Amino acid sequence: MERKPQLDHIFWHALNGAHRRYSDGTDQARRYTQGFSPIIAFADPARPDFGALAPWVTPGEHFYCENWTGAAPPGWRIDAETTMYRMLWDGVAPAADPAPDALPLQAHHAAAALELATLCKPGPFGIRTIELGDYFGYFDGERLMAMAGERLRAPGLCEISGVCTHPDYQGRGLAKRLIAKLLHRHQQRGDRSFLHVMRSNPAHQLYLNMGFKDYLETTVRVVVAE
Template sequence: MREEEKLDNPVWFSLTETHHNFALTYGDIKFYHPDYCPFGGFISQKDISDGTDQYANETADFYIVGEKPVLTEGLRLNKELICNQMVLTDKIQTEITEEIVQLNTDKKADLIELVNLVQPGYFKEKTPLLGNYYGIYKNNKLVAVTGERMKMNAYSEISAVVTHPDFTGKGYAKQLIAFTANHIFSEGKVPYLHVAETNIGAIKLYEKLGFETRRKISFWNLVKI
């Protein structure tokens, strides 16, 4: 299998490779421990029913990324979130004028608060342990963040591209994306991201920075009945 093909199943290969220590494995399906990220991925449909039911006992609301899973009687499909999977091939050439700080340790509470203000539900208490997270402060207030989530041997996902509603339009996201992406390149990996296909503004920003849409990929939101 070519490395790029692993992007078709990013959760499975992240939990098989770089993030294997965060995996809960049930036969042919793997999940991130729900304290980190409520995502799962499978390599085959034939042996996932027991796994999805067991994971539903860990967290009653989660996502499976990639192909549509077969549902059991104990689960229902809440929604399908269709995303553009976008990949960057070259470093971003842009001026960094803001002070960018790392948020993973003593500033973790600020990070969790801001992300859940703008994108509630996705970001968990231990999500910052999955990768590096960076932010911009103004008057001692965290106003914009970007970081890393799923990680494979060859690819790292950019995630949590969030700006406080009172501070949008100032170019903070652009600088944070560039900073994060270029750090990923410095590690010998390729940055990629997922963005809802309806988020046209974000897609246009990513395209301006050099990201190209590789494919559409679905995030299937399952909830326990």
């Protein structure tokens, strides 16, 4: 598969590019502002400048960090480590919106989105994460059954993220329809879709079946500021 330099280092390119206004840090290290997804990234993952983050980090905060395998520096500890796949869309997007009945998530849906993400654990998620892109969901009354939306961005690239379905509503294909809706929207505006999935997540096979291909496998850690 053709290499895309910005996709190779997408967390940094998003934090220091399209999402810079939602982040804090320096030209060497950045984090999403508190309330957004707890993610940090470095200009040079081989030499991560954790010290540069000190003014913007509170002791006890947990962050996701990818593509870094060194020892934890003083003042930090590694809480968890695994690998994840970065998958790039390589299929044919729907010719029409397959989920016209899905509702756009607005600011007043933020608590419901966070509650669903806390239950389903689709990845790092905060009360303001739905501000990072377009999010859509299906509701049963006031209850959010399923959602999916957009997070990381770079020119010509947009991530599908926050994909989850409440256990009480699984098996209805809701998340798959929401993903297809986003694929259609991305195609319409000329973006290439991609997503992340942990190596142990059985959804990896679902995404392969849908038309995503493994672009790379990278280390991901949860680190804690002490």
